[in-house]
Amino acid sequence: MSEAEQFTTIALISVIAFISPIIAEKIRVPAVVLEITLGMVFGVSFLNVIYSSGWLSFLSLFGLIFLMFLAGLEIDAETVLRSGHLKKVVVFFALSLSLSAAFTILAGLSLFYAIILTNVAVGVVVSVLREIGIEKEDFGQLNIVAALVSDFSTMFLLSIYFLTGYLQIAFAFAIILVFLAAYRFGKLVIWYFPEFISKWFSDEPSEIGVRGSLAIMILFVGLSSFLGVEAILGAFLAGVLLSITFRGGKKLYDKLYGMGFGFFIPIFFIKTGSELNIAQAGVVGLGLILLLLAVSFVVKAIPSLIFVPNFGLRRAVSMGFLQSTKLSLTIAGVAIGVTSGVISEPEAAALVTFTIVSCLLSPTLFRLLYPRYLPKTR
Amino acid sequence: MYILISTGDKAARIASKLPDCIIVDRNPDSAKKLAEKGFEVLNEDASNPEVLARFDTESKMILADEDEFNVKVAKVAKLLGFEVFAVAENEERCWIYESEGISKICGSVESLISTIFEKNRYFEIKVGEEMDGMTLKEYDAGEDCMVISVFRDGKVLQPFPELELKAGDTLGLVCGEHVRLTKNPFDNILLLKSEEMSEREIREAKMVAERFEASLIVFEKVGDAYACVLEGRSDSVSLEEAVKILKKSDEFDLIATTLKEKNEDVLKLLVSNFPTLVLSGRGDYRKILALVNNSNPDSIINIAKAFSRFFGRVKVLLLDEEQIKHFSKFTETDLEVEVSTGNPMVDAVREFKSGYDLAILSLTNDAGNIDRDILWKIILDKETSVLVVE
Numbered sequence: 001m002s003e004a005e006q007f008t009t010i011a012l013i014s015v016i017a018f019i020s021p022i023i024a025e026k027i028r029v030p031a032v033v034l035e036i037t038l039g040m041v042f043g044v045s046f047l048n049v050i051y052s053s054g055w056l057s058f059l060s061l062f063g064l065i066f067l068m069f070l071a072g073l074e075i076d077a078e079t080v081l082r083s084g085h086l087k088k089v090v091v092f093f094a095l096s097l098s099l100s101a102a103f104t105i106l107a108g109l110s111l112f113y114a115i116i117l118t119n120v121a122v123g124v125v126v127s128v129l130r131e132i133g134i135e136k137e138d139f140g141q142l143n144i145v146a147a148l149v150s151d152f153s154t155m156f157l158l159s160i161y162f163l164t165g166y167l168q169i170a171f172a173f174a175i176i177l178v179f180l181a182a183y184r185f186g187k188l189v190i191w192y193f194p195e196f197i198s199k200w201f202s203d204e205p206s207e208i209g210v211r212g213s214l215a216i217m218i219l220f221v222g223l224s225s226f227l228g229v230e231a232i233l234g235a236f237l238a239g240v241l242l243s244i245t246f247r248g249g250k251k252l253y254d255k256l257y258g259m260g261f262g263f264f265i266p267i268f269f270i271k272t273g274s275e276l277n278i279a280q281a282g283v284v285g286l287g288l289i290l291l292l293l294a295v296s297f298v299v300k301a302i303p304s305l306i307f308v309p310n311f312g313l314r315r316a317v318s319m320g321f322l323q324s325t326k327l328s329l330t331i332a333g334v335a336i337g338v339t340s341g342v343i344s345e346p347e348a349a350a351l352v353t354f355t356i357v358s359c360l361l362s363p364t365l366f367r368l369l370y371p372r373y374l375p376k377t378r
Numbered sequence: 379m380y381i382l383i384s385t386g387d388k389a390a391r392i393a394s395k396l397p398d399c400i401i402v403d404r405n406p407d408s409a410k411k412l413a414e415k416g417f418e419v420l421n422e423d424a425s426n427p428e429v430l431a432r433f434d435t436e437s438k439m440i441l442a443d444e445d446e447f448n449v450k451v452a453k454v455a456k457l458l459g460f461e462v463f464a465v466a467e468n469e470e471r472c473w474i475y476e477s478e479g480i481s482k483i484c485g486s487v488e489s490l491i492s493t494i495f496e497k498n499r500y501f502e503i504k505v506g507e508e509m510d511g512m513t514l515k516e517y518d519a520g521e522d523c524m525v526i527s528v529f530r531d532g533k534v535l536q537p538f539p540e541l542e543l544k545a546g547d548t549l550g551l552v553c554g555e556h557v558r559l560t561k562n563p564f565d566n567i568l569l570l571k572s573e574e575m576s577e578r579e580i581r582e583a584k585m586v587a588e589r590f591e592a593s594l595i596v597f598e599k600v601g602d603a604y605a606c607v608l609e610g611r612s613d614s615v616s617l618e619e620a621v622k623i624l625k626k627s628d629e630f631d632l633i634a635t636t637l638k639e640k641n642e643d644v645l646k647l648l649v650s651n652f653p654t655l656v657l658s659g660r661g662d663y664r665k666i667l668a669l670v671n672n673s674n675p676d677s678i679i680n681i682a683k684a685f686s687r688f689f690g691r692v693k694v695l696l697l698d699e700e701q702i703k704h705f706s707k708f709t710e711t712d713l714e715v716e717v718s719t720g721n722p723m724v725d726a727v728r729e730f731k732s733g734y735d736l737a738i739l740s741l742t743n744d745a746g747n748i749d750r751d752i753l754w755k756i757i758l759d760k761e762t763s764v765l766v767v768e
Binding site: 078111187190191194195197198200201202244248249251252 | 718723751755
């Protein structure tokens with residue numbers, strides 16, 4: 001492919017990335033949904049004007065890594081640990097994962113599906129709770145903690161799922177050891193060199209904080225690749241490392257979010273959409289989508305019944321619907337699943353469509369079911 | 379106005395916390411001493427209805443004499459229509475008060491004050507002829523109260539020490555435990571002295587007590603117990619027992635001690651009852667830093683204000699932008715306020731390490747983002763003393 005064609009593709013993707021959030025805001029859907037949909041429109045499914053190239057693949061991979069890094073950065077360990085619901089949330093997650101695994105075994109699917117079905121889109125959950133104005137209430141906090149625990153655990157399980165052989169598993173634990181050592185080291189650096197670390201969070205033009213954060217992310221990704229472990233684990237752990245070491249730092253995080261969601265991550269979503277062939281999904285795909293939708297509600301709604309004593313039946317079930325929302329990480333999982341050969345192209349198309357529908361349907365069902373005018377807690 | 383039926387030191391303690399109070403003391407010697415101390419005193423027997431009948435029944439009556447006498451006065455006061463508060467001498471005999479229908483029974487002076495003021499309370503006082511020409515600095519609002527506004531000829535004046543009062547002015551006062559904490563927070567300081575405590579650390583505790591004009595009482599650690607004189611008898615008690623007795627006695631406001639290693643349980647036990655000063659042997663507090671690391675920062679702010687009155691300028695670092703709403707509380711004292719703009723934990727460590735004699739912080743640590751290990755590094759720092767509040 002000529003350089004001009006490569007630039008044309010990148011330019012087209014940049015325009016889609018630019019207009020997607022603008023249109024998404026008008027029609028009230030998450031920007032990611034529109035990025036994937038427009039990717040499908042301009043990709044192999046319809047217009048076929050997005051061409052693969054080394055550049056695009058690199059930018060898309062970097063987008064995926066950035067997405068995982070920011071997912072790690074979003075993990076708020078303090079919120080999770082301080083929550084009075086942590087034990088029940090762990091039970092909720094374990095039940096949800098067990099039901100998902102039971103379903104995949106019965107349906108003859110790979111356990112990859114169980115992980116996808118247990119996953120939840122934290123960003124969407126928080127936005128919906130904020131929209132209703134209950135994010136600070138006990139029920140809102142429970143949902144946020146449940147989403148964080150599910151997100152962290154499924155992300156971790158997904159990374160481990162793609163490991164093959166004992167050596168890789170050992171290497172994955174080696175990365176975790178490096179992570180723990182880096183955490184201890186980070187605290188020492190804060191204590192002994194606060195002047196230097198404060199520069200990370202300042203507005204100096206050298207942007208030391210952004211450079212340092214990206215260096216940590218790439219070091220962990222590099223280490224993962226070197227040890228033959230999936231790069232997303234390294235990126236995710238790098239994000240968690242920054243999150244638990246610095247425990248906040250809005251300015252720096254805003255800059256990193258700006259870089260990620262402003263450029264790299266949309267490229268990943270648009271490219272993923274462009275490579276999906278909707279026609280390939282076919283009638284079988286439609287059946288799979290409907291089945292996954294139904295199961296994704298069931299595997300969350302049943303475990304959520306453990307919260308009936310705290311919040312009543314209607315609230316507990318509404319929580320199940322909200323927790324079944326899928327988005328970014330599911331798409332990331334699908335992308336890796338296709339690359340590693342765990343799922344086929346038609347399955348990927350069905351999974352992405354399922355994700356988009358879930359992202360739109362689950363919060364809507366939650367809003368319909370959530371009893372706004374009942375007492376806040378029981 | 380408050381009518382206090384009491385005698386001796388107890389009367390002085392209560393009266394000093396009330397803005398407008400007359401003591402009715404049946405003991406001539408005690409009444410004379412109280413008058414010499416500047417209190418308004420009437421040497422009469424309050425159980426005599428004629429004595430109480432002289433007062434406006436809008437006034438609040440506080441009974442803090444012996445229980446039997448209190449009950450006797452209460453009967454008369456209720457008949458005359460006074461609102462009555464009582465400080466029971468012996469809590470086990472509260473039933474006597476209950477049987478007389480006195481609803482406000484308070485087991486200690488402190489709980490009496492909080493009951494009366496319901497934490498913070500606003501009220502107004504008219505400036506009479508006798509106060510005309512007096513400056514605000516000269517006006518004694520009592521330990522628990524401070525003037526927050528002066529109303530004159532339909533205008534509101536911002537109070538400042540040199541403001542001259544005029545007859546007919548109305549003073550807006552805020553009273554409560556928090557105000558007392560900023561004015562004279564420590565009457566009695568307890569030094570928990572261990573064998574490892576250095577001379578410098580003991581000197582520091584003495585310096586603090588002298589500066590606040592507080593008494594310094596020493597409990598000496600012998601083995602695992604503290605040798606102390608409590609309630610008139612010598613004893614050897616565990617730390618838990620000592621804290622329990624001290625809390626009950628209501629006498630102490632601050633504990634000074636040393637900590638050589640991280641001990642969350644001990645510090646939590648102390649801090650949940652009294653602000654605790656972890657000594658490091660500083661000779662003076664020339665540089666003081668208040669790290670506002672809790673979501674309810676009143677205790678830190680009050681103590682910072684108190685230290686700024688007795689030691690000079692205090693730097694207050696707000697770790698959360700939300701805390702700016704407490705800014706109005708800083709206006710009258712010598713506090714330098716800064717808000718963390720980067721990472722609060724990093725800013726706190728950087729500021730702390732720039733060299734302070736004293737740091738004030740909260741063990742609750744639910745605002746900002748200071749890691750628990752880092753918090754303990756600050757508390758155990760050998761170069762800086764740390765005053766820990768709950």
